[in-house]
Amino acid sequence: MAQITAALVEHFGEPPHAARIPEPEPRPGREVVEVLAVGLHHITRGIASGRHYASPKELPFVPGVDGVVRRADGTLAYVGGTHNNTLAERILIDPRDTLPLPVGADPATVAASVNPALSSWVALHARTPLRPGMSVLVLGATGASGALAVPVARHLGAGRVIVAGRNRTRLDELLATGADAAIALTDDPDATAARFAAEAADVDVVLDYLWGAPTELAMRAIVTARRDRERPIDWVHIGSVAGPDIALDGALLRASALRVSGSGLGSVDLGAVDLPGLIAGVASGAFAIRPRPVPLADIAEAWTHQDAPGERTVVIP
Known part of the structure; x- marks a missing residue:
């Protein structure tokens, strides 16, 4: 079976490490996409600590709540909300959960900014x-x-x-x-x-x-x-x-x-929120954070980095 590199949490409260896992396979209603950028957000670390109400019950798992991906047709999109496995080279998604990026949008900036905004x-x-x-x-x-x-x-x-x-x-x-x-x-x-x-x-x-x-x-x-x-x-x-x-x-x-x-996960219907407007605002720079790109291979070191004001670490698989 083909394999990909992903961040893997094996113990709650400890930084994930880069590991090889089976590559996801497409199935009806789902597609495999290439991950371009994933922000290391506070909620991502919180879920991986095991103390967040959205923390998974079983280990190991791949962390990551959102990210920017390239679909099979070459278009770029933001995925988030229901995903908790984005820190990998490729992931399986529901196409209905994607938000297209405006032409020219920087994947790292979008990955850094959408979750905080x-x-x-x-x-x-x-x-x-x-x-x-x-x-x-x-x-x-x-x-x-x-x-x-x-x-x-x-x-x-x-x-x-x-x-x-x-x-x-x-x-x-x-x-x-x-x-x-x-x-x-x-x-x-x-x-x-x-x-x-x-x-x-x-x-x-x-x-x-x-x-x-x-x-x-x-x-x-x-x-x-x-x-x-x-x-x-x-x-x-x-x-x-x-x-x-x-x-x-x-x-x-x-x-x-x-x-x-x-206001948080589970308290609102995101379908009633103007998420395309948020993506457009981030892409235009109206509300954006400066990304600090790091490779997926360095996930353990990146996990403990303290971002400077106005900065967010972004993992590039």
């Missing part, structure tokens, strides 16, 4: 549809996904975008490239709460990549300072960088129009 794109389409002129707070804006949420929100019509995070240098960069105000998360909770109250009290949507203690502080400060408590505020939980849990005072829900929801 997808979080805010989906949240603002499916969890709390953004209307023109609404204001958005990005809590955890200094990470890759949070930073991309700024141009995504602008593209979808946000009138004001506020960013919050710990990296002051990154916050300044976001102010220079589209954000209207910045809130630094400091070790002084009173000062930080005062900044949330001053800058975000009347925000319409919160895209929350942090959760944990920062969310508790920000939520209380914003709701308490809100001038019109009956005006809805949609708080969308996307990531748990600062912790998996929060202590939510029920009084905040009773005394305001605070609506808390989540």
Whole structure:
């Protein structure tokens, strides 16, 4: 049987290694495609750790949640969503899950950018549809996904975008490239709460990549300072960088129009989201991350690399 090279996770929590596995074979309703580029996303590592709710039950397995592929007719496409085996030279796909790439699109840039941009794109389409002129707070804006949420929100019509995070240098960069105000998360909770109250009290949507203690502080400060408590505020939980849990005072829900929801795998119907629009935006550079290409043979070393701000490691099989 013919074989291909793939990344293989044999133990949860350990980096995968390059290995030879049987080449996939086409079957009715499925086709074999050549993989051109795969981003090493946080969710990819999370699933491979065995602690993510989408982690497989059995080992070994090939990781990878999305990627750019070349189909049999030579066209390039993005695949994602239902795939968890893209870190290989060739994979078996359902053609209905492909999104064609615009002519001239760079596969590495698309592989680096779509997954980080997808979080805010989906949240603002499916969890709390953004209307023109609404204001958005990005809590955890200094990470890759949070930073991309700024141009995504602008593209979808946000009138004001506020960013919050710990990296002051990154916050300044976001102010220079589209954000209207910045809130630094400091070790002084009173000062930080005062900044949330001053800058975000009347925000319409919160895209929350942090959760944990920062969310508790920000939520209380914003709701308490809100001038019109009956005006809805949609708080969308996307990531748990600062912790998996929060202590939510029920009084905040009773005394305001605070609506808390989540956005992630399994919470939305991607068929109702304008994914071609996302692909077009990434391909045009409107919201894109700089790729850092590495060969599949170096997957073990690439797995532990810490990407710089605005960068994403992309595996090239």
